[in-house]
Amino acid sequence: MGSPGFVDQAEIRVEAGRGGNGCHSLHTDKGARHPVPDGGNGGRGGAVRVRGVPGLTTLLDFQTRRHFRAQPGGNGSSNKKHGVNGADCLIEVPLGTILRDAETGDLIRELVRPGDEVVVAEGGAGGLGNASLKRREGYQKVREAGELQARPAGRPGEHRILALELKLLADVGIVGMPNAGKSTLLSRISAAHPRTAPYPFTTKHPVLGMAVGPDDFRFLAVDVPGLIEGASQGRGLGLDFLRHIERTRLLVHLVDMAGQSGSDPVQDYRQLNRELAAYREAVAAKPQIVAANKMDEPASAENLKRFMKEAGVEPIPVSAKTGDGLEQLIRRIEEQLRAL
Incomplete structure (x- = not known):
């Protein structure tokens, strides 16, 4: 650690995953008078988490990698298949790291014990498929209100810029x-x-x-x-x-x-x-x-x-x-x- 590789301050951008889109699908059974909605919901976007781990003693890695992005949620599909949730993005930092919102200066968390962890950006919610809308509100009511095309889009994930400051932990x-x-x-x-x-x-x-x-x-x-x-x-x-x-x-x-x-x-x-x-x-x-x-x-x-x-x-x-x-x-x- 006593080398030019020691860095104790950094700024990074974190971006959670967008929610997957819900599916608008209709299925017609034999003998049925009307098609049945069977579109699945979109998956939730992945979150960005920061965890304190022992053994790390510098923020050097954040000099070359400054943007961290979680995966988006998968889209829903027919036959009531829901999209998969996006994978979280885990960022590991040395124990003793202080996290702040770089734009407001607000303290988010100090990570001082092994395993300390905080979610710094929540993933976006998945959009609703029309099968879910049918269950919740009644398909006929939703169709008449013209809401089917307005509800399926997944929501964007949170994003922010983090200021990282390291205060070493020593006896x-x-x-x-x-x-x-x-x-x-x-x-x-x-x-x-x-x-x-x-x-x-x-x-x-x-x-x-x-x-x-x-x-x-x-x-x-x-x-x-x-x-x-x-x-x-x-x-x-x-x-x-x-x-x-x-x-x-x-x-x-x-x-x-x-x-x-x-x-x-x-x-x-x-x-x-x-x-x-x-x-x-x-x-x-x-x-x-x-x-x-x-x-x-x-x-x-x-x-x-x-x-x-x-x-x-x-x-x-x-x-x-x-x-x-x-x-x-x-x-x-x-x-x-x-x-x-």
Whole structure:
């Protein structure tokens, strides 16, 4: 998922199937004085349904396919044969997808649990065959009113444009300033392989990874691109991806304790928390575990002492590069998640 193939917003057009036409047919039995109506009804048009499924992590497919159409209903025929109902169109999306009407902005549904499903466009009703009209209203009455030719047409299906927005579902959100080592941490504690490099903004997209603790405790973590001052107003890459930590239960706030490239750990810590609060108070209020990264660097020990004094926080010292302290961090994450 940490590739250019990650897409978290899309617009698609959905069109339900039209109902089949009813049949106008007359059958004459031997010895009968009048022909008998025997036209069948048209089938109902297929609906368009959207379902949330696990295992999907991007809306990329909707960049190339933007129009989804269900099948129309079959036409009725003589001998009271009804048309078949049109097949539904099923659209599968990642869990965490929000559906809105693109024209009105109205919320349709959030699909957050496996199997969550919603009908976004109903199929059109099938037209009535004249055999059905005979049963309902009396053939003679309908014939006299001249309604037979007006009733058989199937009705059109609903259509609309949908706006899709994906907010990833993860237990833990890993946040920090650019080049704090978030991607290296995720690659250490999970099987994810995000791109890492010794310069800021290596991570261009959120990356998911399943982490496994010492006692086989598992949790899903997401690494989002580093935040900079003004991220909540759209600077850098942060604003586009802050939505992906909204549904996390816990944040791991990773601080570059080495103070590389002239950064100050205390200022970085405070600035990131300000950006989270400016984006959404509920995000800033999430439980946080602070981890002091790059403790293998020479300046980190002194910076950690000053950090605890000035920030009033005692972080867990770790080195994502060497692996030191990660077992303690994972155990703390497990304790917090079990307590929530």
